[in-house]
Amino acid sequence: MRARASAASKKANRNGHGRLVELRLYVAGQTPKSLAALANLKKICAEHLEGQYELHVIDLVKTPQLAQNDQILAIPTLVRKLPEPIRKIIGDLSDRNRVLVGLNLREAEAK
Amino acid sequence: MDNMGAQGCPIQFMSIRTMEQRSKYSTMRKNRNGNAAANVTRLEKALTGIAGFDEVTNGGVPKGRPTIVCGGPGCGKTMFGLEFLVRGATQYNEPGVLMTFEETSEEMTKNVASLGFDLKGLAARKKVVLEYVRIEPAEIQETGEYDLEGLFIRLEHAVDTIGAKRVVLDTIEAIFSGFSNTGMLRAEIRRLFRWLKDRGLTTVVTAEKGDGTLTRYGLEEYVSDCVIFLDHRTTDQISTRRLRVVKYRGASHVADEVPFLIDERGFSVLPSSSMKLNHAVTNERVSSGVKDLDDMLQGKGFYRGASVLVSGTAGAGKSSLAASFAERTCRDGKRCLYVAFEESAAQAMRNMRSIGIDLEKQVRKGLLRLEAWRPTQSGLEMHLLQIHKLVEQHKPAAVVIDPITNLMMNSTVELHAMLMRLIDFLKARQITGFFTALTQGRYKDVEQSDVAISSLIDTWIFLRDVELNGERNRCIYVLKSRGMAHSNQVREFVMSKDGIRLLPVYVGSGTLLTGSARLSQEARERAESMLQQQTKEEQRRVLEGKRKALDVQIAAMRSEFAQEEARVALVSEQGQQRERELSRDMVEMVSLRAGAQQGRSAGANGRMGEEHES
Numbered sequence: 001m002r003a004r005a006s007a008a009s010k011k012a013n014r015n016g017h018g019r020l021v022e023l024r025l026y027v028a029g030q031t032p033k034s035l036a037a038l039a040n041l042k043k044i045c046a047e048h049l050e051g052q053y054e055l056h057v058i059d060l061v062k063t064p065q066l067a068q069n070d071q072i073l074a075i076p077t078l079v080r081k082l083p084e085p086i087r088k089i090i091g092d093l094s095d096r097n098r099v100l101v102g103l104n105l106r107e108a109e110a111k
Numbered sequence: 112m113d114n115m116g117a118q119g120c121p122i123q124f125m126s127i128r129t130m131e132q133r134s135k136y137s138t139m140r141k142n143r144n145g146n147a148a149a150n151v152t153r154l155e156k157a158l159t160g161i162a163g164f165d166e167v168t169n170g171g172v173p174k175g176r177p178t179i180v181c182g183g184p185g186c187g188k189t190m191f192g193l194e195f196l197v198r199g200a201t202q203y204n205e206p207g208v209l210m211t212f213e214e215t216s217e218e219m220t221k222n223v224a225s226l227g228f229d230l231k232g233l234a235a236r237k238k239v240v241l242e243y244v245r246i247e248p249a250e251i252q253e254t255g256e257y258d259l260e261g262l263f264i265r266l267e268h269a270v271d272t273i274g275a276k277r278v279v280l281d282t283i284e285a286i287f288s289g290f291s292n293t294g295m296l297r298a299e300i301r302r303l304f305r306w307l308k309d310r311g312l313t314t315v316v317t318a319e320k321g322d323g324t325l326t327r328y329g330l331e332e333y334v335s336d337c338v339i340f341l342d343h344r345t346t347d348q349i350s351t352r353r354l355r356v357v358k359y360r361g362a363s364h365v366a367d368e369v370p371f372l373i374d375e376r377g378f379s380v381l382p383s384s385s386m387k388l389n390h391a392v393t394n395e396r397v398s399s400g401v402k403d404l405d406d407m408l409q410g411k412g413f414y415r416g417a418s419v420l421v422s423g424t425a426g427a428g429k430s431s432l433a434a435s436f437a438e439r440t441c442r443d444g445k446r447c448l449y450v451a452f453e454e455s456a457a458q459a460m461r462n463m464r465s466i467g468i469d470l471e472k473q474v475r476k477g478l479l480r481l482e483a484w485r486p487t488q489s490g491l492e493m494h495l496l497q498i499h500k501l502v503e504q505h506k507p508a509a510v511v512i513d514p515i516t517n518l519m520m521n522s523t524v525e526l527h528a529m530l531m532r533l534i535d536f537l538k539a540r541q542i543t544g545f546f547t548a549l550t551q552g553r554y555k556d557v558e559q560s561d562v563a564i565s566s567l568i569d570t571w572i573f574l575r576d577v578e579l580n581g582e583r584n585r586c587i588y589v590l591k592s593r594g595m596a597h598s599n600q601v602r603e604f605v606m607s608k609d610g611i612r613l614l615p616v617y618v619g620s621g622t623l624l625t626g627s628a629r630l631s632q633e634a635r636e637r638a639e640s641m642l643q644q645q646t647k648e649e650q651r652r653v654l655e656g657k658r659k660a661l662d663v664q665i666a667a668m669r670s671e672f673a674q675e676e677a678r679v680a681l682v683s684e685q686g687q688q689r690e691r692e693l694s695r696d697m698v699e700m701v702s703l704r705a706g707a708q709q710g711r712s713a714g715a716n717g718r719m720g721e722e723h724e725s
Contacts, residue, residue: 091255
């Protein structure tokens with residue numbers, strides 16, 4: 001908990017915001033779904049999380065051992081590691097509204 | 112294929128894979144086709160190592176293919192999968208991957224630790240990989256298209272890490288709860304099974320029983336080679352687990368339901384009895400533990416590997432005979448399994464001590480294994496399984512079951528079937544079976560009620576009560592004993608603190624006498640014989656007297672004779688004397704005459720001479 005807080009505060013200072021969204025996108029090779037997911041995600045982040053997010057794209061074909069940690073089954077899967085609780089969004093992220101709800105960004109905007 | 116095309120996932124996915132991977136896939140395809148040709152001739156099987164299962168299926172599950180193990184909750188499917196995996200890793204050098212969807216690796220490790228399976232240790236030695244797949248529908252949001260490539264990647268990674276040959280998926284259906292796109296899920300499951308086949312992984316897939324179907328999600332559609340159904344049901348408050356091979360493509364198998372057991376040593380399936388009677392036989396003999404009984408059986412006892420039945424009414428001494436046999440077996444340095452259904456082990460030991468049979472010592476030595484449980488504890492087949500397991504563990508030379516009739520819950524038919532299985536099992540291992548049977552009736556009925564099992568028994572000993580003169584005494588006889596000239600005698604069975612003895616009974620005027628009647632008869636006989644003895648003595652004395660009298664007479668006559676002889680001798684001596692004297696007198700007289708008549712010598716001489724001559 002402490003580690004997370006300190007990391008978050010450091011990043012927050014740099015970004016000038018109160019919170020940081022840490023995202024991981026799990027893909028398996030350059031599949032159309034994976035590519036679509038990445039494109040959709042980048043768009044959403046650019047519009048809603050500019051400067052407040054960190055995105056790691058993990059290709060499980062190259063690093064299969066990483067699938068276990070986040071309990072990945074479906075591909076593509078977007079995992080919101082921070083802020084907690086962990087959220088998972090599976091699919092090509094084509095439904096923007098659902099992605100926003102999934103990432104808790106709708107509420108954030110409402111605030 | 113249409114389905115997959117409609118979903119678009121697998122085919123599209125493959126087309127975008129790298130060249131290297133594509134070539135890997137096509138090689139797999141080729142292999143599969145090659146295998147398909149080979150499969151026409153023979154379906155290869157992989158031994159599971161699960162006790163009894165490999166016998167039921169003639170060699171285990173299809174090698175390199177998925178097998179579905181289905182059943183209701185708590186039927187033991189997970190246990191089946193686990194044991195398949197652990198036995199593979201430990202006994203057949205086939206490392207395995209366990210992918211669980213319901214229990215975490217830690218839970219699974221803990222669950223099977225009680226069975227003596229060290230999953231953690233196996234994982235550390237790279238014999239097993241535990242892959243826990245957690246599905247949490249609450250934290251998953253679906254947006255757009257996806258597939259389960261992540262599952263494939265994880266499985267493949269796990270398989271490649273240790274070079275696994277076996278895979279267990281427990282329970283794959285859990286994915287249906289996590290994802291809403293069932294069409295996609297079905298396509299993915301189909302793809303998964305194909306992938307497992309292509310990789311040649313011998314797989315056990317567990318599945319929950321559906322309502323009126325084998326599996327809730329119809330997984331059996333995708334696995335066409337082997338489907339095993341496990342059932343856990345309760346009848347008459349006794350639970351029985353049963354296994355059925357629903358389907359086994361291209362292979363003969365036992366289609367019946369066979370009982371199985373899960374206990375502290377894992378899963379064991381009771382193989383059905385063999386149809387053939389081809390047990391090896393031996394001429395070796397084993398003592399019954401009672402010398403007098405051995406004497407009735409050619410002086411040598413039972414054949415090793417024979418089935419011996421001792422039947423009798425309550426309190427006839429069946430258990431004592433059984434204990435005696437068990438103790439003797441152990442004293443000969445062999446192992447013995449004693450299953451008691453009436454007494455606890457401690458009670459049996461105490462009771463047998465009272466007739467000089469020290470079971471405790473043999474238990475301490477580890478030769479005797481005394482197991483006692485209530486016959487109502489489980490179903491008939493469970494008992495049989497339990498005995499099977501104990502035999503496998505203890506490896507005895509003899510098994511005693513006391514009494515076998517306590518297992519008879521409903522029908523003799525059932526008991527008959529069980530006994531047949533048990534005897535087959537024991538005979539195949541040349542283990543001497545010693546069973547006691549409690550008979551309820553008396554006399555003629557006694558034997559008739561047991562006719563059902565007679566044909567299974569090699570040596571049948573009967574204990575019977577005889578009530579006479581206000582006493583109950585025990586009689587024993589050998590009803591039959593295959594392959595030996597046995598005694599036809601009824602003996603009295605006597606138990607004392609020094610053990611069991613068989614005494615000849617008094618048989619006369621159509622009745623047999625035992626106990627005090629026998630004793631009094633014996634006393635009478637003793638008196639009679641004493642009387643006879645006395646008469647003989649008397650006669651001998653009379654004779655002796657006569658002989659003595661005769662001797663005296665003979666002596667008297669002898670002495671008389673001697674006197675006579677002496678007298679005769681004296682007379683003859685006197686005669687001779689007289690003659691000699693006579694002749695001397697004559698000579699003297701002659702000489703005297705010669706002196707007086709010298710002058711007339713010529714005349715005198717002449718006369719003398721004449722006289723002498725005449």
